[in-house]
Amino acid sequence: MEKNKISIYISRSKENEDLPLPKYATEGSSGMDVVAAEECVLQPGEWKAVGTGLFMEIPSGYECQVRPRSGLALRDGVTVLNAPGTVDSDYRGEVKVILINHGKQPFKISRGDRIAQLVFAKVEKAELHLKEELTATVRGSGGFGSTGK
C-alpha cells in the first residue's frame, strides 16, 4: 500500500486472468487504462456496454469515473457514451464501458485493447435543505450562453 494512494480491491474471473490489470500509462497519468475483456465490432452509430472482466470494491466516499481515451476519440470517433461513467462504491457487478462509435467506419475492439481510463475520485455528499427564497446574484437565472459567445 503506497502513501497518498487509496486501495481498491479488485477481482476477476479465471478466464480473464491473462488480461493486464488497469494501470497508469505514466507516473503523472490521472487515469488507469482499462482493457476490453471481450471482442466486438461497433458499427457507425452503434453503442455497446463492453465488459472489462473486473469487479471492484471502492472505499466509501470514493467513486470511479469511466472516461474516454482521447486517442480513440480523435482517430476513430469512438468515445464513452455516458462520460464520465460512474462506478458507485457499493457496486459489485462487472465494470463495463459504454462505447459509442461516432465514426464513419466500423470499429473493431479486440480483447485486451485499451478502451477507456478509470479515474478514482473523492465524492462529496450533500444534504438538501428546502428554502423559500434563494440569495440574489448578478447572474440570476441567466445561463446557457447568456454572457455571449
Ligand SMILES: O=c1ccn([C@H]2C[C@H](O)[C@@H](COP(=O)(O)OP(=O)(O)OP(=O)(O)O)O2)c(=O)[nH]1
Ligand atoms: O460506465 C459505467 C456506468 C455504470 N456502471 C455500473 C457501476 C455503477 O455503480 C452502476 C450504476 O450506474 P449508474 O448509476 O450510472 O446507472 P443507473 O442508470 O442510475 O443505474 P442504477 O439504477 O443501477 O444506479 O453501473 C459501469 O460499470 N460503467
Ligand SMILES: [Mg+2]
Ligand atoms: Mg444510478
